[in-house]
Amino acid sequence: MSATADARAGRAAFTHPGFVLFQVARFLIVAAVEMQAVAVGWQVYEITKRPLDLGYVGLAQFLPAILLFPISGHASDRFERRHVLSACYAGYAFCFALLLALAQRGGQPIHSIYVVLILIGVVRSFNSTASRAILPQLVPEEHFPNAVAWNASIFQAATILGPSFGGILYAAFHGPSVVYVVAMLTAIGATVSSFRIKPEVKARARESSSSGPAASRSMTFKTVFAGLHYIWNKKLILGAISLDLFAVLLGGAVALLPVYAREILHTGPWGLGLLRTAPGIGAAIMAVLLAHWPLRGRSGPTLLWSVAGFGIFTIIFGVSRSLTVSLIALLLLGASDMVSVIIRATLTQLATPDEMRGRVTAVDMIFIGTSNEFGQFESGVTAQWFGTVPAVVLGGLGTLVVIGVWAWLFPELRHAGELSGIRSEEVPAASEETSARP
Numbered sequence: 001m002s003a004t005a006d007a008r009a010g011r012a013a014f015t016h017p018g019f020v021l022f023q024v025a026r027f028l029i030v031a032a033v034e035m036q037a038v039a040v041g042w043q044v045y046e047i048t049k050r051p052l053d054l055g056y057v058g059l060a061q062f063l064p065a066i067l068l069f070p071i072s073g074h075a076s077d078r079f080e081r082r083h084v085l086s087a088c089y090a091g092y093a094f095c096f097a098l099l100l101a102l103a104q105r106g107g108q109p110i111h112s113i114y115v116v117l118i119l120i121g122v123v124r125s126f127n128s129t130a131s132r133a134i135l136p137q138l139v140p141e142e143h144f145p146n147a148v149a150w151n152a153s154i155f156q157a158a159t160i161l162g163p164s165f166g167g168i169l170y171a172a173f174h175g176p177s178v179v180y181v182v183a184m185l186t187a188i189g190a191t192v193s194s195f196r197i198k199p200e201v202k203a204r205a206r207e208s209s210s211s212g213p214a215a216s217r218s219m220t221f222k223t224v225f226a227g228l229h230y231i232w233n234k235k236l237i238l239g240a241i242s243l244d245l246f247a248v249l250l251g252g253a254v255a256l257l258p259v260y261a262r263e264i265l266h267t268g269p270w271g272l273g274l275l276r277t278a279p280g281i282g283a284a285i286m287a288v289l290l291a292h293w294p295l296r297g298r299s300g301p302t303l304l305w306s307v308a309g310f311g312i313f314t315i316i317f318g319v320s321r322s323l324t325v326s327l328i329a330l331l332l333l334g335a336s337d338m339v340s341v342i343i344r345a346t347l348t349q350l351a352t353p354d355e356m357r358g359r360v361t362a363v364d365m366i367f368i369g370t371s372n373e374f375g376q377f378e379s380g381v382t383a384q385w386f387g388t389v390p391a392v393v394l395g396g397l398g399t400l401v402v403i404g405v406w407a408w409l410f411p412e413l414r415h416a417g418e419l420s421g422i423r424s425e426e427v428p429a430a431s432e433e434t435s436a437r438p
Contacts (some may be wrong), residue, residue: 015143016138034161044057104177143383149287152338243303265326290342312412
């Protein structure tokens with residue numbers, strides 16, 4: 001009976017229909033985006049043969065998120081988050097249709113591809129904020145850590161299948177067109193699933209807050225930047241998400257995978273698909289393990305050590321000349337990263353009032369989500385300057401240096417304990433909390 005009860009507890013989040021529908025939609029859209037990413041990366045490098053242009057792929061998606069984060073965060077707090085998600089999924093489908101049209105037109109449409117990638121960056125800015133902010137509304141608080149772990153698991157499952165499938169389709173049909181068709185249809189499926197999501201937990205913080213819903217509906221300079229103010233005053237949250245910002249910024253080896261696949265490991269689009277898949281496999285395995293056996297005790301030191309693992313395995317991947325060793329390094333890199341992802345996600349979401357969750361998440365995505373794209377740009381630039389292998393190795397070493405500096409700057413990270421106790425320790429008293437809100 002005990003084993004059965006533990007198994008049910010490990011799947012508690014799936015007893016909530018809204019969570020299930022959200023995960024179906026999210027799996028489909030992430031798989032579609034990952035398929036598109038493989039196709040675009042190979043297509044761009046095939047056209048230009050320059051690592052710097054792969055950096056521009058990341059930059060094109062990074063800039064909209066930086067410019068739009070106050071608006072995207074406010075939109076997720078003002079409008080129904082499931083409606084924002086539905087609009088974003090439809091927007092992805094439209095962008096994939098544009099990429100298909102460019103591929104069908106032929107020629108060298110490199111600048112046109114960048115324009116579409118900017119549009120994808122705009123959609124991603126709103127999607128990322130709403131996607132993360134809606135999760136606490138789909139399950140009760142006692143099931144939220146389990147939901148975070150499964151949310152990460154399903155995300156990683158999509159990042160495993162999406163790149164692999166995209167690479168196989170690209171190689172089988174000798175071009176990106178079929179990949180874009182499948183990605184577009186998958187995004188349409190995600191849109192349909194998102195229409196049926198019904199939040200189960202409705203704005204608990206708003207009901208007890210004097211500022212209430214009205215405060216989040218008037219758009220002023222103060223309201224749109226309230227998330228930044230909130231995070232700045234919560235040093236544990238600030239330290240955790242800024243650590244990830246610099247770690248991913250410096251360790252952005254994924255951007256250079258097309259170069260590694262073609263020039264260093266001497267494989268084709270199928271090999272690129274495997275390389276993009278490997279971090280997802282490691283992350284998915286780790287997420288499933290953490291769903292059944294949650295982290296206990298010293299969450300802060302665990303976060304620091306997991307980011308250190310990310311840097312170490314980045315270095316190993318950088319110096320590898322074997323496809324097998326490279327795949328293993330990327331797998332362990334993904335597993336290390338997943339530990340820090342779950343710690344940060346649980347910490348940030350539970351420590352934030354619901355009426356501010358969209359704006360805090362928007363800032364969080366600037367630190368974390370867009371660091372992936374800007375990290376791609378940084379990797380492309382350094383690879384152009386120093387060479388591909390030195391760029392990756394230096395990035396991994398830089399990550400290790402950042403960990404040491406952050407452990408000194410943010411002693412809260414070194415001393416953070418149980419995740420379940422962080423909320424009561426870190427959320428300010430009522431009077432302070434009210435002053436931090438819009």
